[in-house]
Amino acid sequence: MTTTPARPCGRAWHMRGGLVGLLAGLLMCAQAMADDAGAKLAQRVYDRADGNDASSAVTMTLTEEGRAPRSRSLFLYRLSGASGEVSTLIRFTEPADIEGTGLLTLDAADGTSNQWIYLPAMQRVRRVDANRKGGRFVNSDYYYEDLRDRKPAMDAHRIIGRERVGKIECEVLESVPVEASNSVYLRRVSWIDPASLLPMRVDFFEKDMDKPTKRLIVDKHEQVKGYWTVMDSTLTDLGSGHQTRLTVNRMVYDRGLPARLFGSKALEEERTEKEFRP
Amino acid sequence: MVEFGRQARGPLATALVVALVAGLPMSGLAADDGGDAFAAGVDKLWMEAGRIFDHPDASGTGLLHGAVSAKGSSGAFEYALGARFDANAQFGDRDFTRTRVDYGENYLRWRDDATRLTVGAQNVLWGRVDEISPIDRMSRADLTRVILDKLPERRRAVPAVRLERFADDFKIDAVWLPTFDDAVMPDRRSVWNPVDTRAGRLLGIGDLPLMKGFRVKDANHDTGGGGVRLTRGGDELDYGFSIQRVRQSQPYYRVTPGVLQAVHPYSTVVGAELEAERLGATWRMEAAWSSDVPVTTRGFQYLTKPGFDMVVGAEFFPGDAETRVTLQLGGHRTFVEQRVLERKEIYTFNGEIEHPFAHGRWRADLRFVVGLDERDLYLNPKLSYTGIDQHEIYIAAHLFDGAQKTLGGFYDRNDLVMVGWQAKF
Numbered sequence: 001m002t003t004t005p006a007r008p009c010g011r012a013w014h015m016r017g018g019l020v021g022l023l024a025g026l027l028m029c030a031q032a033m034a035d036d037a038g039a040k041l042a043q044r045v046y047d048r049a050d051g052n053d054a055s056s057a058v059t060m061t062l063t064e065e066g067r068a069p070r071s072r073s074l075f076l077y078r079l080s081g082a083s084g085e086v087s088t089l090i091r092f093t094e095p096a097d098i099e100g101t102g103l104l105t106l107d108a109a110d111g112t113s114n115q116w117i118y119l120p121a122m123q124r125v126r127r128v129d130a131n132r133k134g135g136r137f138v139n140s141d142y143y144y145e146d147l148r149d150r151k152p153a154m155d156a157h158r159i160i161g162r163e164r165v166g167k168i169e170c171e172v173l174e175s176v177p178v179e180a181s182n183s184v185y186l187r188r189v190s191w192i193d194p195a196s197l198l199p200m201r202v203d204f205f206e207k208d209m210d211k212p213t214k215r216l217i218v219d220k221h222e223q224v225k226g227y228w229t230v231m232d233s234t235l236t237d238l239g240s241g242h243q244t245r246l247t248v249n250r251m252v253y254d255r256g257l258p259a260r261l262f263g264s265k266a267l268e269e270e271r272t273e274k275e276f277r278p
Numbered sequence: 279m280v281e282f283g284r285q286a287r288g289p290l291a292t293a294l295v296v297a298l299v300a301g302l303p304m305s306g307l308a309a310d311d312g313g314d315a316f317a318a319g320v321d322k323l324w325m326e327a328g329r330i331f332d333h334p335d336a337s338g339t340g341l342l343h344g345a346v347s348a349k350g351s352s353g354a355f356e357y358a359l360g361a362r363f364d365a366n367a368q369f370g371d372r373d374f375t376r377t378r379v380d381y382g383e384n385y386l387r388w389r390d391d392a393t394r395l396t397v398g399a400q401n402v403l404w405g406r407v408d409e410i411s412p413i414d415r416m417s418r419a420d421l422t423r424v425i426l427d428k429l430p431e432r433r434r435a436v437p438a439v440r441l442e443r444f445a446d447d448f449k450i451d452a453v454w455l456p457t458f459d460d461a462v463m464p465d466r467r468s469v470w471n472p473v474d475t476r477a478g479r480l481l482g483i484g485d486l487p488l489m490k491g492f493r494v495k496d497a498n499h500d501t502g503g504g505g506v507r508l509t510r511g512g513d514e515l516d517y518g519f520s521i522q523r524v525r526q527s528q529p530y531y532r533v534t535p536g537v538l539q540a541v542h543p544y545s546t547v548v549g550a551e552l553e554a555e556r557l558g559a560t561w562r563m564e565a566a567w568s569s570d571v572p573v574t575t576r577g578f579q580y581l582t583k584p585g586f587d588m589v590v591g592a593e594f595f596p597g598d599a600e601t602r603v604t605l606q607l608g609g610h611r612t613f614v615e616q617r618v619l620e621r622k623e624i625y626t627f628n629g630e631i632e633h634p635f636a637h638g639r640w641r642a643d644l645r646f647v648v649g650l651d652e653r654d655l656y657l658n659p660k661l662s663y664t665g666i667d668q669h670e671i672y673i674a675a676h677l678f679d680g681a682q683k684t685l686g687g688f689y690d691r692n693d694l695v696m697v698g699w700q701a702k703f
Contacts, residue, residue: 068665096702096703122429127554127555128560134597269394271356
């Protein structure tokens with residue numbers, strides 16, 4: 001998983017890289033004023049190399065002023081198929097009340113998805129709505145849409161400037177859904193690092209085209225086995241100040257994850273998946 | 279008065295509790311040495327107190343629950359040791375305190391890439407729908423609080439030999455219950471007991487004055503039966519078929535002179551299930567035909583007759599937002615020509631609305647059951663604070679109303695409000 005916090009037209013974090021990556025994907029929006037340069041940049045971001053498979057150990061920390069932080073630990077596995085299909089498995093290991101919960105997502109090359117959750121309390125695998133966009137993922141600031149693969153063609157893109165994020169001179173890419181119904185966002189603006197093709201910052205606009213409601217900042221990125229990877233990022237709800245920080249503790253690419261890791265047995269049996277933890 | 283339950287499993291369960299709790303910190307012990315792993319500790323603590331408003335003999339209830347376990351693995355083998363402690367109290371004229379120690383999951387498992395063989399007490403919960411799964415016949419029911427808890431809390435481990443085989447998108451699950459362990463029932467004095475020999479009332483039948491003062495005799499069965507379930511998932515439709523020959527976990531009370539004899543008749547159950555995502559909702563369906571549904575004629579003759587159960591439900595998120603809604607239609611019919619004391623047909627509408635808010639620090643729930651052919655109502659609103667990881671603090675109400683042969687009617691004096699805390703470790 002390429003913890004790419006925001007891949008402007010990108011693949012969901014769980015698909016291609018990390019929680020973060022997923023967000024990135026959503027961010028691009030451009031009204032009807034797309035330009036070729038914007039579309040090309042969005043495609044390059046989407047096509048950025050991130051290995052055939054990836055395994056990562058991630059900590060998600062939820063913070064809110066005046067309240068004790070809450071932390072979730074999880075393992076995330078992604079396998080990319082030759083035809084464009086992507087399989088993802090998430091296993092939560094902390095806290096105890098969600099320990100063992102698994103989420104399996106199979107994204108076909110044609111854009112359709114199927115998703116199942118394993119609930120340890122019930123010891124049951126249940127199908128869940130794979131097309132859900134709204135709603136918070138495990139009470140974080142990430143919406144379910146932020147976790148899904150998002151093809152560049154789903155948005156109209158244009159480059160609206162250049163701007164520094166920290167020490168990096170980024171290209172600012174605006175993305176607007178081609179069909180408003182396919183996103184909870186009206187618009188996304190991403191600050192793309194030309195070197196790594198990772199978004200260093202993403203602003204999300206939900207109800208007002210000019211006033212962002214969420215902001216993703218990449219705090220740390222580095223190359224792992226030659227693949228640029230977001231290692232630390234923070235998504236802030238600009239209204240409440242609530243934050244979700246994703247920290248990648250370990251990341252391994254191209255280790256030859258087997259297809260059986262993305263089936264019902266591995267979903268309901270933690271021990272099968274445990275053998276592949278990074 | 280303190281009483282150990284009939285199924286307390288005295289020495290074994292007590293020894294498990296003592297062995298597991300002794301010296302273990304709340305967060306447990308864990309070790310992972312290459313392929314070998316071990317973890318032990320307290321799994322759950324739960325306290326609750328309730329106020330009953332309308333019952334002439336009870337004014338309140340109390341609950342204290344704890345569960346401990348140890349799990350480990352070595353090579354292809356895994357093992358689990360688990361035990362639970364429950365103390366139930368009732369206040370008022372029919373006051374009592376009952377403590378029980380019972381087994382949890384205690385098994386030895388062998389596994390390879392495609393197979394799991396598990397021997398010992400384990401949770402077996404077949405089915406897909408919520409709350410009233412027609413094909414969930416393998417598990418041991420926990421009826422100490424009737425419907426107050428959600429389905430996983432109303433099920434306990436059952437002694438079984440289980441073989442699970444995975445092949446591509448298919449799974450075969452074969453279970454044999456070499457011994458029969460019946461449902462865990464409420465204390466005889468509990469307002470939740472389905473039998474009230476003081477007032478002459480029986481759940482499902484209603485008033486039966488002749489049974490006032492009857493003695494209730496428990497059943498003593500040997501084997502529990504077995505079954506096979508085949509399921510497939512992976513495409514746009516998940517489905518499964520099952521056949522079981524099992525004893526029903528919950529007792530049926532056969533009326534004999536002066537005695538209500540609990541029986542657990544064998545029934546052959548043929549089930550079908552499916553699950554699909556359509557129109558923005560996840561649809562779940564289960565149907566089961568049973569060969570032997572127990573009934574009592576108006577002449578107090580005990581019979582078993584075929585029956586059919588079906589549940590169709592949908593889970594969705596209105597407005598694609600936080601609120602989760604599950605709605606289900608359930609129907610039951612017993613194919614009996616004679617006039618019987620029970621309802622031959624039962625149709626219900628049930629479900630749950632769950633709304634987390636304040637970034638999941640709070641949650642509002644409403645569970646409900648509404649009768650469609652008879653007046654029958656159960657409402658369970660609940661407000662929970664979940665802002666501390668692993669902990670839940672809540673206030674909830676359970677409200678009943680209905681005709682005399684319905685669940686709501688039988689418990690219509692049991693309306694209560696409760697506060698509680700539970701933590702998982």
